[in-house]
Amino acid sequence: MCRQSIYYYICISQRKMVLQRSMVQRVVEGITFLFELLVKFVLSVQKVDPHPENKDDGYGLSWRLAVETNNVRGWKTVPPKCYKHVEEYMTGGQYEVDLKLIVDQILGYASQISVSSDGFDAWILDVDDTCISNISYYKAMRFGCDPFDSSKFKPWIMKGMCPANPVVLGLFNKLIERGFKVFLLTGRDQATHLKITTHNLHNQGFIGYQRLILRGAEYKGLSAVRYKSRIRKELEGEGYRIWGNVGDQWSDLQGDCLGQRTFKLPNPMYCIS
């Protein structure tokens, strides 16, 4: 090997060493970057609680269950710590999933009933938060955490724009198709709300019911249970056989002449005794 070529070799070796050193440096920088990424990712993931029911949601679930099973009665407002839970429940999709399963049960039951040709096989459906929904109104009332305020609720009703609960509208139509007479029974005041309620139900597709019954002057002051019991008794007196009775309040489903079977739809936002 001549001296020149040896020097050349040394030069090449040194250049390679410099290149490799810079490569190592870059690799180390890369590892550091990846490690930082990993740490950031772990921290961001830790913020997502895989068991939300262990915190306030746990209380929210319990409270909602206790309300829906009628263990908590006569409550005036949703406990403030349930606000986020109820909001998520009403707007996050679970409410509709719950309604659907119940309506599936109702349809399963209804399909087993042999409907007579005499026109006296009846169903009773409640109106507010059964056929049509007040969720938009209750959103402004912190989903029931704020106390009921009739001065705000009445203008909402008078808009006549409560949207249908689509799954209950589907039930309504199927019951009528099957030949049942559907009675819509509500605690709304007949004198002030008959026209707008009729209009609202119509604009939401509730067409073909047998009768819409609002609270007349003669039932003023009665509890919801007693008022609705009296109406059902009158219907039975007319000869109707009440096969099913659907409402979001326990007061829709208690008292006399309840019908062969009652169905409780969820409503964690308010309680009517």
Place this chain on the structure above:
Amino acid sequence: MCRQSIYYYICISQRKMVLQRSMVQRVVEGITFLFELLVKFVLSVQKVDPHPENKDDGYGLSWRLAVETNNVRGWKTVPPKCYKHVEEYMTGGQYEVDLKLIVDQILGYASQISVSSDGFDAWILDVDDTCISNISYYKAMRFGCDPFDSSKFKPWIMKGMCPANPVVLGLFNKLIERGFKVFLLTGRDQATHLKITTHNLHNQGFIGYQRLILRGAEYKGLSAVRYKSRIRKELEGEGYRIWGNVGDQWSDLQGDCLGQRTFKLPNPMYCIS
């Protein structure tokens, strides 16, 4: 520079290069390892669903709500797709949180009752999955996804080792302290289960009740609703005033002489009609 030292330099350079090459190799291996770790971590994290209610858990929640509100009736087994949901519910803490809120409601109600000195103010508590728990047994039955099997359930009962529901034991003790007469009413068979049930309740701290009532031969073949109605009617016939009635089955809380108020404890594992 002499030839020897040049060769020495070349040797050193080559050794350094080999060392650096092996270093680069290790660094690359390190990066690969870290990258694999990152991928595994991302995949494992993706399995944790921050909104379990959006998937099968959503159905589990709906099904459980429909059961607890008595919208789903006469069911034989828990739907298989609810298995993980019910397991998580029964073992993950939410069941106890739910029980506690209901017992708080019961105590709130009981505290308003003025207990007479005549010794006839009564409460009725169910036994299985009210006072004492069968969760351990139902765990082996996939929390009710497997059909009920009396050939397995009876040996479990005969161990006499059903643990207390601590929160219901607390309620039991407080009711007795307040001066109520507590009746434990169960559908268990009197001929075969009286001794072991008495022993089990005693070893779990249920001491001081007024009477433990099992299903005698004269009530065989009756539905749970009719059997329990008859017993409650007999108690009222003896002069007892039933203030509260607590059970995990709707059949505990339906029929005649229900008491002033009923309380439904959760049970998503089985249904007794």
